[in-house]
Amino acid sequence: MKAFFTRLASGIVLLAIIILGGILGGWFLFGLVLLISVIGYLEFARVFGIHRNILGISGAVVSAAYLYLAHAGGIQDIGTLGMLVLLEAGPLLLLTYLLFLFAIYVFTFPKYRTEQVMAAFFGVFYIPVMLSFVYIVRMSPMFGTSRDGMILYWLIFICSWGCDTCAYAVGMLLGKHKLAPVLSPKKSIEGAVGGVAGAALLGYLCGRCGTYYMQDHAWILALACALGAVLSQIGDLTASAVKRNHDIKDYGHLIPGHGGILDRFDSVIFTAPVIFAMARFILPIVQAY
Numbered sequence: 397m398k399a400f401f402t403r404l405a406s407g408i409v410l411l412a413i414i415i416l417g418g419i420l421g422g423w424f425l426f427g428l429v430l431l432i433s434v435i436g437y438l439e440f441a442r443v444f445g446i447h448r449n450i451l452g453i454s455g456a457v458v459s460a461a462y463l464y465l466a467h468a469g470g471i472q473d474i475g476t477l478g479m480l481v482l483l484e485a486g487p488l489l490l491l492t493y494l495l496f497l498f499a500i501y502v503f504t505f506p507k508y509r510t511e512q513v514m515a516a517f518f519g520v521f522y523i524p525v526m527l528s529f530v531y532i533v534r535m536s537p538m539f540g541t542s543r544d545g546m547i548l549y550w551l552i553f554i555c556s557w558g559c560d561t562c563a564y565a566v567g568m569l570l571g572k573h574k575l576a577p578v579l580s581p582k583k584s585i586e587g588a589v590g591g592v593a594g595a596a597l598l599g600y601l602c603g604r605c606g607t608y609y610m611q612d613h614a615w616i617l618a619l620a621c622a623l624g625a626v627l628s629q630i631g632d633l634t635a636s637a638v639k640r641n642h643d644i645k646d647y648g649h650l651i652p653g654h655g656g657i658l659d660r661f662d663s664v665i666f667t668a669p670v671i672f673a674m675a676r677f678i679l680p681i682v683q684a685y
Contacts, residue, residue, distance in 0.1 A: 402652050402653040403652070403653025403654060404653075405652075405653075406651050406652045406653050406654060407653070407654065410651060410654075410660065411557075413428065414553060417429075417534075418534060418546055418549045418550060419546070421534050421535055421545075421546075422535070425530075425531055425534055425535070426463070426467050426531055429463060429466075429527055429528065429530050429531045430460060430463045432527060432657055432661060433459050433460075433463055433523055433524035433527045433528070434456050434459050434460055434524070435648075435650065435656075435657045436523045436524075436527070436647075436656075436657040436658050436661060437452075437455055437456055437459045437519050437520065437523045437524060438452060438456055439647040439648045439656045439657055439658050440515070440519040440522065440523060440638075440647070440658060441455060441456075441515070441516065441519055442647075442648075443515075443638065443639075443642050443644065443647070444511065444512050444515040444516075444642075445512065446508075446512050446515065446516055449508075450500060451497065451500065451508060451512060451513065451516040452516060454493070454496065454497075454516070455493075455516045455517075455519055455520050458489065458490075458493045458520050459520055459523070459524035460524075461489060462486060462489055462490070462520070462524050462525060462528065463524055463528055463531070465482045465485050465486050465489065466482055466486075466528035466531050466532055467531065468482060482532075486525075490517075490520065490521065490525075493517065493520065494517050497513050497516055497517055498513070500513070501513045522665065523658075523665060526665045526666070526668060526669055527661070527664070527665055527668060528668075529552075529668035529669045529671070529672040530549070530552055530664070530668045532672060533545065533548045533549055533552060533668065533671055533672050533675065534546065534548070534549040544610055547602055547603065547605065547610055547617075548671055548675050550602050551599055551602060551617060551620060551621055551624070551671050552624075552664060552667050552668050552671050553664065553667075554595055554598045554599055554602060554621055554624075555595050555599070555620075555621050555624030555625050555627075555628050555663075555667035555670065555671065556624070556625075556628040556631075556661075556663035556664045556666075556667045557663075557664075558594060558595050558598045558621075558625075559591040559592065559594065559595040559621075559624075559625035559628050559629065559663070560591065560628070560632070560663065561594070562590050562591045562593070562594025562595065562598075563583070563587040563588055563590055563591025563594070563629070564587065564591075565590070565594075566586055566587050566589070566590025566591065566594070567582075567583065567584045567586060567587025567588075567590065568587075570584075570586040570587075570590070571584030571585075571586045571587045572584065572586060573585040573586065575587070575588050575629075576633055579633055579636055579637055579640065580632075580633060580636055583629075583633075588629055591625055591629065592622050592625040592626055593622075594625075595621040595622060595624065595625035595628075596618045596619070596621050596622040596625070597618070598621065599614075599617045599618045599619075599620060599621025599622070600614045600615065600617060600618035600621075601614075602617065603615075603616075603617035603618065616674070616678060617674075619674075620670065620671055620674035620675070620678070623670055623674070624666075624667040624670040624671060624674075625667075627666040627667060627670055628663035628664075628666055628667045629663070630666060631662050631663040631664075631665055631666030631667070632662050632663045634662070634666075635647075635658055635659070635662035646659050647659050
């Protein structure tokens with residue numbers, strides 16, 4: 397019982413921080429996403445034993461640098477130019493880091509294993525690059541008004557945490573068929589379907605609370621949430637697979653009752669780029685017709 401209340405209390409505090417980030421945006425949200433990304437990267441690096449050496453430390457620095465570029469992409473005053481900065485400088489930063497890792501690998505051989513070098517680079521793309529879309533979706537001027545950006549920001553968490561809650565409830569009531577019996581024995585196909593349906597419904601209701609533009613296209617937001625919910629479950633199972641491969645229970649202990657940052661944001665990592673893509677490419681196409 398104590399563990400339940402600990403998990404509930406920390407979950408409420410975390411949700412309050414996320415809501416505050418969505419309302420305030422700006423530097424507060426930037427700092428929040430930066431903190432989550434760097435800590436999440438170091439948790440991932442710890443799995444491969446590189447969090448305290450040059451591979452992991454340099455990865456944390458590159459993570460922070462990439463998030464700063466994402467901040468430039470979300471600055472209202474420079475508009476589209478900010479996104480161009482991110483689209484050009486971002487890949488260049490990642491390429492430079494990859495070449496740096498290869499240099500370390502070669503000139504210190506055989507100090508680091510191949511999988512450690514690959515994990516250092518993959519971790520940057522897997523966590524800070526994908527989480528940067530949380531900030532971009534909320535702040536980028538390409539998504540119209542600030543209210544529209546805030547609605548899309550909520551959709552990211554509806555896809556992940558909303559889906560997780562609905563899947564748990566449906567799975568407890570109706571779950572009979574295992575979704576991934578070896579990887580996650582408690583998850584059911586019925587729960588997965590319920591999670592997708594619940595996220596779609598929440599996405600539609602969220603869209604109806606937006607501007608007239610959002611209200612007119614609430615069904616597109618429902619579709620985006622359904623797709624995001626599918627990928628959020630893949631993201632959750634991906635994080636579980638990494639933990640099982642390396643015989644660890646949690647990525648960390650930062651959030652009482654939940655584990656580490658990656659244990660709580662493993663699905664958000666997948667849903668943020670989905671909502672960005674749907675809002676950036678699908679909604680304008682629908683609007684044109």
